[in-house]
Amino acid sequence: MPATSWTPRLRRAEGPLYAAIADALAADITRGKLRAGERLPTHRELAAAVGASIGTVTRAYAEAERRGLVRSQVGSGTFVRDLTDPASYSPMLDRSRIDLGPTAAPLVAGDLGHCALAAALAGLAARADLGALAGYQAHGGSEAQRAAGARWLAITGVDADADEVTVCSGAQHATVLALAALACPAGVLVEELTYPGALAAAGWLRLPTHPVALDEHGLVPDALARACRDSGAKVLYCTPTHHNPTTAVMPKSADWRSSPCAASTG
Template sequence: MTSWTPDLSGRQGPRYRAIADALADDVASGRLPAGTRLPTHRDLAYTLGVTVGTITRAYAEAEKRGLIGGEVGRGTFVQGHKLLTQPSDPFSWSPALEPSIVNMTAITPEHKLTAQALGPTLAAIGASPNIATLLEYSPHAGLPSHRAAVAKWLARQHRVTTTPDNVLLATGAQNAMAVAIAAVARPGDVVLTERLTNYGMKTLAAVEGYHLEGIAIDEHGVVPDAFDSACRRLAPKALYLVPTMHNPTASVMPAARRQEIADIARRHGVVLVEDDVFGFLVREPKPIQAIAPDITIYVSSLSKSVSAGLRVGFVVAPQPLVPRVEAVIRALQYSSPPLPAEVAARWIADGSADRFAEFQRSEAAARQQLARSILPADVVCGHPAAQHLWLVLPEPWRRDDFVAEAARRNAKITGGDVFAVGRASAPHAVRVGLCHPTSRDDLARGLRTLAETLENPESAMLSIV
């Protein structure tokens, strides 16, 4: 173990971040080569005259940047230089580099059934007489046969009734979301969203220059009065929301609340952008699109129900907005790749996609039951059919301390601050992705770590000065 002591002179900001910055500088300069074992939390805290909690947060920040990695029973070590180029992303993680860690930051479903089906499907596509069509530029909105297949899928799995003419293909839900917002807003325009929202919406707004405003939510989703007030004050172009299995809280907006939101949007001339990527998990209530198809741009994908890697997403737009959505698709990507869409269309036609979706529903329910058998009932929030859950931390736990302590124990979760919009204060809660660990055994191991961490609040007190 090295006797490393960081140079903190002249460094501004929180102490834990200054320590992480000093560590980054020493790794970059070669003072701390790959494989160096760092001082323990307590030793470094004593040397610097800070709390152990401060060192825990510093090491967690350094680990997030890819600088270091911990091994239970052995200590904390400097990682190789190749990790330094990885982007700072709260959901980035490499199982090859961290095999002992249970990653519950992402919501990525099991894909073994699709992996088994892909080879035969690709072989059949390769033998098809019209394969050349899949190697050419597609129409901007997608091939007619693919749009028709998606329309059938939406009716069967998402309770969305539409025609192929209103369906436009995208490259995953994130791209569909970007296309939908760009069709109705310009840089500088106000776009509303829930106070806690999908991280992808935050990154999109930052890149495209939208003025994102978070509005209040409760256990049922967007609060109608808060939405109405924001419409009066801010003249927004759109409200982006995830009413079914809200990301991150896993709540489901009741039908009556959906009608209220639609009525307010229509009254103020605001377009609703409904993200229904989790909609296949429950039969009721129906999407807002079914209530107000004339003012709703509906976005979804096959990422949670069939396969994340296919990157097959779709937009259902009101007829007057179809040309604008299509123009955005052309500008951003010309068209979505037809080969993945062909795979999806064949699976929809032969019933394979429905079988895959049913497996995901069953697996999500089983993992929810597992989670609720391990975690304290009074801290678990969210719908029991969701692929994730929302863990509201009891006193004295604070969000950052709990995330850092869980990471130290080899369980990765996502703090509520990642989803907070603007300067809105995030609750002391974390999102737990249940379907990303490769097995239920791995998930159980991670959940037991969280339960044990909750039962040891003395770790939470270490950061209090």
């Protein structure tokens, strides 16, 4: 396939040129100016078109690939990805990138999140059963939705059947349901610095919270054991990966099997 004659429309910005090229590429994919599968200009051709060095274009293409906008094939070139195809476009599950877990980025027009949302909404609008989807749904999600949840959990290493999956209206709703189902009147164990939504959920359920000390790795095991004994609480709410607000990551070597209470991670 011959390369497209694409030339980015660069906006004046304070940031580096390579980022502006990647932003322009994202914007043109969103507008439909660049279609899935099209081969982009070579590094040398694009460098000549925008008056930049080959190194700058190489970095721009690398940034676009990091965002999931393009794919590079040695000897063939750089191609636009199909953002509507989950098999081709799955940035949240791509292990070649850094997974920021529960963190979220704003949806900016022309950026990766905007492209994904636009594609998803377009696919939803084209469905023949859109009217049925807008009506009342089965409690806990439909069978297809719960099966999809089980498949996603399997990718993350959690073995669950569809019957064990419940679809919730967001993470806060899920937190309230989990605490209501699992916590006893003694309350909930939380990190001494914890997500405000967890405190709000416990407060709404009138459950006392018991703070547990943190260090640079997250929860301190000895402090957790003491809190379990002293409080009588049966549930722990914690964020072991990218803790909010410290960003600490709990090491896998931590052994929680000796802890006298059950754990529920948020």
